[in-house]
Amino acid sequence: MNSLLLIFIPFAGALLAAAWPSDRTRPWLLPIVGLAHTVIVLCLMVSPQAVDPASWIAFDPLARAVLPAVSILFLCCAVYGVYYLRLRPERPNRVFVSMLLTVLGLLSAGHQSRHLGLLWMSTEAVTLASVPLIHFNGTPRAFEATWKYLLVGGTGIALSLLGSFCLGYASLRGGGSGDLTFTALMSQGSRLSQPWVLTAWVLLLIGYGTKMGLAPMHTWKPDTYGEAPGIVGAMLAGGVTTVAFTAILRVHAVLVASGNGLIADRTLIGLGLLSMFVAALFLLGTRDFKRMLAYSSVEQMGVLSIGAGLGGAGLWAALFHVWSNSLTKGSLFLSAGNIRRAAGARTTDEVSGMSTLTPRSALLFVTGMFAITACPPFGPFFSELLIVRTGFASGHAVASGLFLGCLFLAFIGLTRLVFAIVDGRPRAESRAAGKRFPETAGMILPSVVLLALSLWLGLFTPEILRHAWSAAVSQLFPSS
Amino acid sequence: MNETLNLLVGMAMGLNLLALGSGRLPTLIRTVALQGMTLGIMPLLIEPRFEWPVVLVSFATVVGKGWIIPSLLRRAMRTANIDREIEPFIGFVPSLLLGAGGTIAAVALSRALPLLPEHAGSMLVPGALASVLTGFVLLIGRTKAISQVCGYLILENGIYLFGLLLIQATPLLVDAGILLDVTVGVFVIGIIVDRIQRAFDSLDTRKLTVLRE
């Protein structure tokens, strides 16, 4: 099974969607392509193939450890999307559907890129392709969010290009050929020119950190997640950020190989703690439950970054967390989208008592909230527990303590906001809107499935995933 | 040849300062276009032999950065029918001083980075860093969407300057892809600028303040 199919099938789907005549039937392309994608990914995961080290694009262990989560998330979002777009007959969905499929193809390309330039091109293209998704609602607020997304994201992505060039120059200056495949860079190791490697690390961390949403480059996130449809938010939070994270992981491996592992680890842990802290503070203050999800995503990115900074076992736990975060966050975005449509508003000032108006979505929202704040027995609990244990075991007691403190603050912030929305008496205006909102199976089941997968992941982490994560760790740290 | 290249890079750095000091949108757009064209000629000077792909990239850059993108911006400006005066967040004199300080810092910083023997004495690295910093000042310090786009373009130009160091090492496919991405990026930005204009009836990004904590 050729891994390039993962890229070309979504692209073909996107073209088909662009040519499809009917707005009513077009959304069905989403789950069809999503299903094909998931099937291929799972096949590839079960029977991994040897990877040519010089290849620019391949389903290597790191892609194998992460891409299936994105694929499953997309499938669930796609099913939801069919029913969501049915509720929005007033907006033409040609561009939306075809761009969503393009994003899937580009995400597959980004996860499989083993060449720095190619990785950059897919990330930039994902940024551009998601622009029409963000302003799907067409309101002035949506355009404001899109503008900020483009400007901040564009600047970040430009800096990461500069960083890629610096890494290329480090290779040239170190006597290499300037080959930008990660394998070549890692094999050059400590012969890379050190000042250039460090410059490259700073720029790439800022650049891909912006895409990932690490503080203080996270400012686009609340606006974008707040204004974009829930399904887009889920894909951005679970898919696009993951590409940026794997990019950072690949660059981090080059840093480790060049003998700068300690500096790289420290910056990752520092940036991760800052993200968690900033996110926790904003979670305590915000009154908007869609922006709340954005800050929670910033916090999760901090968790990932800390895990990656702890090395070995921490990285394994971070890959675990990629899965649990993608699935749980996806479920939360979808249920939050339901509540937002039913209530017609997004802040605690205007929304309350959703448990009587949309009981199923509210139940899912509360459960998802507990899952994402690392309550057992969901996936995030186990992955974060593993990160904390690794932290204490590797002598990062202070960092681990701060980590736990931030988790606690975030828990307070999230529960405060979620219960304010779910509990109490529904507002009159919400009641009027709520009558029209049908909680059909299509709007509920994807979220349920995602949450169930997160639970399953926590309780019975499948052996094949454990193997995949271990393989990815040994790909990134060949010596250990 | 290296002298000619340095002169061109110096000219690009001068255009940076001009962009920081220009108070009218048409001037700013013209400055950015001129800088783009200056950059477009450079690959021809770096590559000693005459090669079609290099000529092609060079030609594409001159046309893209010097003609297509500026005319897109000019059209956006005309259709938006906006006030041609640039109202800065950071005044012209402070931003000019910031840009000059950035240029000096870029020269100082680039001395700390080791270069290959064939790049010794080249102004490409300071030029690249100075342009990136100038781009940042424009991005942060201007209120009109179009002048922010110009800042973004200057930032991209800086990265392009740095990329010239690698022109012999990286495959042309990557260069072409990057050029394409940048062009599409500006195109997308242009569309969004148009939509913002329709939604807000202005291109003043100070009006984009609904979303905040």
Place this chain on the structure above:
Amino acid sequence: MIIALDFVLRLALWIALAPLLPGIINKVKAWVAGRRGPPVLQLYFDLARLWRKGVVLSDLASPAFLAASAVGWVAIAAATTLLPVGPAGASLSFQGDFILLIYCLALARFCTVWAAMETGSAFEGMGSAREVSYAVLAEATLIAAVLALCVQTRSLSLPGMLAPATGAGAILLAGGLFIVLLAENCRVPFDDPNTHLELTMIHEVMVLDHSGPPLAVILHGASMKLLLFALLLTQAVLPTGHLAPAWAGVAIGAGVLAVTVGVGLVESLLARFAFRRVPLLLTMAFLLCLFALLIAWKGGAA
């Protein structure tokens, strides 16, 4: 005796030639506009006419009003003795003479401003305020330019300094000094010497209340200042050291003529800038000279 004669002769030459420059500028402007324009020697006729006229003095003004115009003229004349002219050299030169030159010019400006304030007129106060606030920036630029020359030639006196190298630094310096020339001599785009609207003038508004011989002295001083700056600019940029003395003289003369024509062209093609844009232009000139200084410094180190 010979030295004294030389000194007097040089000064006489400066005094005699200076009023030509405004005439040339006006001729260029007229030519661009397609008019015949006033004769090149118009300023000489004006000066002679003013010299014959009487003086109207304000009741409020102290005797300093008259003294200031005289002192200002003397200060500029003193500055001219310090500036070397090509192979002929300067009447006076010593280590650090460029500082005295700058201070002489500053003293002349101070005198003009003082005389303007003496009249107690609101308009003249306004003009003085503008003049001084521009001078702050222009003087910084001038000092940066002179420093660049110092570093470039490793010399502390003007005759040694004005033997410049060519290259990127010279272009920057030329740009910076030309802008300073325009600002210091109140030409377009900083000030319009032809305007008669008090609200927009700088130099002209300061001398509104002067008449007769004092006005003639001030006008003549201004023309000497213009010649001084044109010579400084030409010699700071044009390398004439290797030429035969006669050819060097011709080259410098041509350079001054080119600068003068340049001023005329700028005046014909540009409009006066809004006041708030002026600091920007002067800052740019300052940066040009600063970069010239840095290039000179870096080039010296390498």
